[in-house]
Amino acid sequence: GRKVLIVYAHQEPKSLNGSLKRVAVEELSKQGCSVTVSDLYAMQFEPRATRNDIVGCLHNSEEFNYGVETWEAYKRGGLSSDVIEEQKKVQEADLLIFQFPLYWFSMPAIMKGWIDRVLVQGFAYEFPNCYDSGFLKNKLALFSFTTGGTEETYAKGGISGDIRYLLWPMQHGIMHFCGVKVLAPHICFAPEYVSEEKRKEMLIAWAQRLKTLWKEEPINCSPEWYFK
Amino acid sequence: GRKVLIVYAHQEPKSLNGSLKRVAVEELSKQGCSVTVSDLYAMQFEPRATRNDIVGCLHNSEEFNYGVETWEAYKRGGLSSDVIEEQKKVQEADLLIFQFPLYWFSMPAIMKGWIDRVLVQGFAYEFPNCYDSGFLKNKLALFSFTTGGTEETYAKGGISGDIRYLLWPMQHGIMHFCGVKVLAPHICFAPEYVSEEKRKEMLIAWAQRLKTLWKEEPINCSPEWYFK
Numbered sequence: 001g002r003k004v005l006i007v008y009a010h011q012e013p014k015s016l017n018g019s020l021k022r023v024a025v026e027e028l029s030k031q032g033c034s035v036t037v038s039d040l041y042a043m044q045f046e047p048r049a050t051r052n053d054i055v056g057c058l059h060n061s062e063e064f065n066y067g068v069e070t071w072e073a074y075k076r077g078g079l080s081s082d083v084i085e086e087q088k089k090v091q092e093a094d095l096l097i098f099q100f101p102l103y104w105f106s107m108p109a110i111m112k113g114w115i116d117r118v119l120v121q122g123f124a125y126e127f128p129n130c131y132d133s134g135f136l137k138n139k140l141a142l143f144s145f146t147t148g149g150t151e152e153t154y155a156k157g158g159i160s161g162d163i164r165y166l167l168w169p170m171q172h173g174i175m176h177f178c179g180v181k182v183l184a185p186h187i188c189f190a191p192e193y194v195s196e197e198k199r200k201e202m203l204i205a206w207a208q209r210l211k212t213l214w215k216e217e218p219i220n221c222s223p224e225w226y227f228k
Numbered sequence: 229g230r231k232v233l234i235v236y237a238h239q240e241p242k243s244l245n246g247s248l249k250r251v252a253v254e255e256l257s258k259q260g261c262s263v264t265v266s267d268l269y270a271m272q273f274e275p276r277a278t279r280n281d282i283v284g285c286l287h288n289s290e291e292f293n294y295g296v297e298t299w300e301a302y303k304r305g306g307l308s309s310d311v312i313e314e315q316k317k318v319q320e321a322d323l324l325i326f327q328f329p330l331y332w333f334s335m336p337a338i339m340k341g342w343i344d345r346v347l348v349q350g351f352a353y354e355f356p357n358c359y360d361s362g363f364l365k366n367k368l369a370l371f372s373f374t375t376g377g378t379e380e381t382y383a384k385g386g387i388s389g390d391i392r393y394l395l396w397p398m399q400h401g402i403m404h405f406c407g408v409k410v411l412a413p414h415i416c417f418a419p420e421y422v423s424e425e426k427r428k429e430m431l432i433a434w435a436q437r438l439k440t441l442w443k444e445e446p447i448n449c450s451p452e453w454y455f456k
Contacts (some may be wrong), residue, residue: 011278012292045277048336050239050396064240065420067376073238105401109275109341131387148295160361161451166397173333173394192293223389227455 001032005093009040009100009111016146016191016199021099023203024144027210036089040110046082047113054190055081067121074122086118095213096141096180098170102148105166115174124178134179140218141175142166144186144206151189163187164226172221181218229260230442233321237268237328237339244419244427245373248326251431252372255438264317268338268444274310275341281308295349302350314346323441324369324408326398330376333394345400352406362407368446369403372414372434379417392413392454402448409446 006024010017021037028035038045049066051058058064059072079087090096100107107115121127124135132206147154147163154163163185173183186209188202219225235251238245249265266273277294286292286301295391301307304453307315318324328335335343349355353362375382375391382391391413399410414437416430447453 011294014291015293041276041278044276047341048269048272049336049338050269062329063242065243066239103277103344104340104347104405105397106279106340109337109344110277112332112340113275113337116331119332161396161400165393165451165455166401168389169333169394169397172389177332185409223393227393 001034001042002094003092004028004033004035004090004095004097006035006037006097006099007040007111008037009108009115011041015101016188016202017099018204019203020144020146020188023207024041024099024210027207031211036087036093037050038086038114040114043082045110045114046117047110049113049116052080053083053117055080070117071121074120080122083117083120085112087123089116090136090139095141096139098141098143098173099144101146102166105160107145107170117176119174130177130179132179132198134177137179137181139180140183141171141180142183142186142213143170146188146191148192149190150193154189168226171219173228176221182221183213183216200214229262230322231320232256232261232263232323234263234265234325234327235268235339235342236265237336239269242258243329244416244430245329247431248372248374248416248434251435252325252327255435256434257353259439264321266314266317266342268342271310271340272417273342274345275338275342276362277341281311281345282306292368292397298345299349302348307348311345311348314342315351318352318364318367322367324367324403325372326369327372329374330394333388334396335373347402358405358407360407362405364419365407365409367408368411369399369408370411370414371398371416374416374419376420377418378421382417396454399447400454404449410449411441411444412447 006021008021012018025035051064054073055078059069070079082161098111100111103165124136129135149160152158153160156162167185175182186206191199191202234249236249240246253263253265279292282297282301283306287297298307328339352364357363377388380386381388384390395413403410414434419427419430
């Protein structure tokens with residue numbers, strides 16, 4: 001059975017994000033996948049990248065460099081236990097699903113903190129091993145999120161620009177950088193402005209997509225996909 | 229005298245980011261500006277958007293909606309004191325400078341948390357008052373950051389793509405959305421891979437730019453600037 005990690009960032013289990021997460025757990029479990037959820041708010045996950053992420057002495061205590069210190073700490077097994085825990089989940093996963101509400105054209109800070117702290121050099125990449133030779137190659141990722149704005153505002157001529165523009169830092173800058181192949185995003189536009197009926201259809205559509213997810217081809221994660 | 233708020237996110241005062249921040253404080257103060265710094269790591273600024281941001285009762289305690297609750301709390305003066313404090317600084321500022329090391333094609337989580345929690349609806353925008361009619365119009369913003377990758381990797385044909393691609397969510401999706409006009413970014417590429425001499429030149433170039441900053445015209449913050 002395949003292994004899936006859902007990194008989930010919503011404060012409210014009753015929200016559409018909460019339901020989308022639940023639908024994914026149910027549908028993927030039904031398929032025989034083993035599903036793990038990192039429920040970041042429930043875990044009170046620490047988003048700040050600080051000296052506390054390194055257990056014991058620093059490599060250079062004169063001038064703190066987070067990138068260097070976490071790289072060194074990773075190599076000697078000296079990262080803080082919450083980070084090591086998340087790295088184990090990533091290591092075992094075949095697919096990472098990020099489930100969140102879009103905050104300011106990006107992920108909520110608590111999820112950005114998960115990225116900043118978990119995907120350290122040595123674990124997720126190590127120069128020059130990045131992009132297609134990143135250490136997380138052979139894994140898949142999928143960004144599943146809700147928006148405040150409608151689909152029209154995120155169209156090519158819309159006031160917020162093509163939604164693909166804002167996917168570049170997340171899909172290319174984070175996932176592709178680590179070697180992860182990216183499946184098409186799953187976007188629920190403006191659920192707060194539609195009927196309960198329409199929101200139920202959104203959940204059904206997500207469950208439906210998940211049924212054939214493993215047959216999907218990753219996107220071509222290059223500028224053409226984003227900016228045409 | 230003009231008022232400047234520097235939102236600063238680096239753990240180490242001795243870092244280049246620390247020096248860039250110091251240079252800005254010195255140069256702008258010399259000009260007669262009044263400069264305030266929000267040193268996010270030193271403040272241990274909370275990046276997580278949670279129920280704790282609302283003092284007292286919730287508008288809807290059955291189903292927590294962060295956007296709705298903070299909007300309502302803003303209107304009745306019921307946001308948490310650390311958020312109110314930052315909003316006051318923003319309100320008074322003519323110019324916001326964001327000083328940070330680029331983490332994963334974006335700002336560090338601690339700074340994203342400042343954005344998520346401080347720029348709430350009612351304060352920074354209120355539909356349909358966004359973009360050119362956002363509530364923070366008549367203010368300027370400038371993103372000043374360092375990168376891990378070299379300038380070549382962030383060129384148009386480079387492996388990380390044009391650096392402007394990753395500025396879209398920050399400059400357009402955050403600042404322009406609130407009505408803020410955006411000055412050209414200030415980017416120090418790969419300071420860790422250059423000589424001490426070259427790093428000093430970077431500081432001098434920043435000080436030099438600041439001398440004539442108030443004469444600069446904002447960029448045209450539309451898709452053409454980013455994606456040509």
